[in-house]
Amino acid sequence: xxxxxxxxxxxxxxxxxxxxxxxxxxxxxxxxxxxxxxxxxxxxxxxxxxxxxxxxxxxxxxxxxxxxxxxxxxxxxxxxxxxxxxxxxxxxxxxxxxxxxxxxxxxxxxxxxxxxxxxxxxxxxxxxxxxxxxxxxxxx
Ligand SMILES: [Mg+2]
Numbered sequence: 001x002x003x004x005x006x007x008x009x010x011x012x013x014x015x016x017x018x019x020x021x022x023x024x025x026x027x028x029x030x031x032x033x034x035x036x037x038x039x040x041x042x043x044x045x046x047x048x049x050x051x052x053x054x055x056x057x058x059x060x061x062x063x064x065x066x067x068x069x070x071x072x073x074x075x076x077x078x079x080x081x082x083x084x085x086x087x088x089x090x091x092x093x094x095x096x097x098x099x100x101x102x103x104x105x106x107x108x109x110x111x112x113x114x115x116x117x118x119x120x121x122x123x124x125x126x127x128x129x130x131x132x133x134x135x136x137x138x139x140x
Contacts, residue, residue, distance in 0.1 A: 009078075016082035019035070027086060028098050034087050040114035041080035111136045 031074070052069035056062075090096075104112075112134050 012078055013085060015083045016078045017085050020079075020082050022088065028096055029090075030097055030101055031095070034083075034090065038080060038083045038087065041076055041083055043058070045073050045076035045080060048076060104131070108136055 048069045052065055052073065054068060055066040056064065112131065115134055116130070
């Protein structure tokens, strides 16, 4: 382990965290929404990994893998690490949920979770938009 390089990487994560803060400010999400944000970044890194392994041309197999995909994957991993830092900050600061979520009744949430699990949304996030889309059986 190269601690100097490790510190350099951690500095890059801190810079990316500041960049994200500059863009989004203080973020308050449900925990599943946080995980979907992290998952989006991991998915982007995963895409670059797949591109890297697929980069040798199928006809000219002796062509080396294109390192540009590793550079792109590295950038996405830094973004994922910075989102992880933001999530840990959110946990350490009390894991506050958004006001729109806290104002929902327990019965509404129960029906919403049932509906949500039936639909298996790919991004797995309980967002304000999905809540708004949901129509409970009874007015709860
Ligand atoms: Mg990204």
